[in-house]
Amino acid sequence: MIILANGPSLKEWSxxxxxxxxxxxxxxxxxxxxxxxxxxxxxxxxxxxFFQKEQTDLIERxxxxxxxxxxxxxYMDRKQALRQYEINSYxxxxxxxxxxLPDTFTxxxxxxxxxxxxxxxxxxxxxxxxxxxxxxxxxxKQIELYGADHSWISQTVVDEQNRLCRKDVHYYxxxxxxxxxxxxxxxxxxxxxxxxxxxxxxxxxxxxxxQRYALSLGVTIxxxxxxxxxxxxxxx
Numbered sequence: 651m652i653i654l655a656n657g658p659s660l661k662e663w664s665x666x667x668x669x670x671x672x673x674x675x676x677x678x679x680x681x682x683x684x685x686x687x688x689x690x691x692x693x694x695x696x697x698x699x700f701f702q703k704e705q706t707d708l709i710e711r712x713x714x715x716x717x718x719x720x721x722x723x724x725y726m727d728r729k730q731a732l733r734q735y736e737i738n739s740y741x742x743x744x745x746x747x748x749x750x751l752p753d754t755f756t757x758x759x760x761x762x763x764x765x766x767x768x769x770x771x772x773x774x775x776x777x778x779x780x781x782x783x784x785x786x787x788x789x790x791k792q793i794e795l796y797g798a799d800h801s802w803i804s805q806t807v808v809d810e811q812n813r814l815c816r817k818d819v820h821y822y823x824x825x826x827x828x829x830x831x832x833x834x835x836x837x838x839x840x841x842x843x844x845x846x847x848x849x850x851x852x853x854x855x856x857x858x859x860x861q862r863y864a865l866s867l868g869v870t871i872x873x874x875x876x877x878x879x880x881x882x883x884x885x886x
Contacts, residue, residue, distance in 0.1 A: 651785045652674070652794045652796065653675075653778070653781050653795050654673060654796050655676060655778050656678070657799030657800070657878075658797075658799060659797055659878075663796050663797065665684075673689070673692070674690055674785055675690040675692075676693065676695065677700075680693070680712055692720050692721075692784065692788070694781040695777065696724050696746075696774055698724075698727065701723070701730040702727075705734065709734055709737060712735055712737060712738075715738060718742070719741050720744055721735055721736075721741055722780065722784050723743055724746065726748075731743050731745070746780065747771070750771050750772055750774050750775075750779075751771070752855065753773070755859075761863075765787070768787065771783040772863070775849055778798055779856045779857065782860050782871065783860060786867065791868065792870045793870070793872070795871070795873045795874060795878075799877060800853070800880050801879050803847075803850065805817040805818075809832075814841050814843055816830065816833050817830055818831070857880055858882045860882065861883055872886050
């Protein structure tokens, strides 16, 4: 399994006919040309924004999918997902429970049993956490990560109005200059540096838990992203 995240380093990646692998992509990747070259077997979206309002551009792109693809969505948003995204016979929407366990949960054997049953997962602060979890539970024994930069801390500043700002950079940003913009939280309120660093800690902690879970099942996760900030998985 090759998981393609949306980090800017993915611009350096290219599809090789020698790669005998299945693919998983995430979030807004259907808006890119790469999505239709790769033809991923799996796609993962867990951000509530994908379901709480109509995503017209994304829906139109998913109408063009012409291969069998499983779309993982949060269980709580399954009805909206079925209405918006199961828009042709090739797409199968599969709900997953996204209520996550923090990496401070020390009863690992219990956690792993719950993971296997699909009752919970490592805290999915980032969609890549959910993608890796889904691919482990789908039975893959080797998972490779590309575009998993996670270098947000180097793209984050606090401006003169005490606003937390970030350059939100993706591989599919073409022809536009990415600027620092204020970061609202999920409720539209102003975020702050404490919340941001706590969220990043949750993300990196979730990868540590995923690595323990993977090892318990004999699964190898390899991070092939140059310059990635993720330190939980072996690098190559």
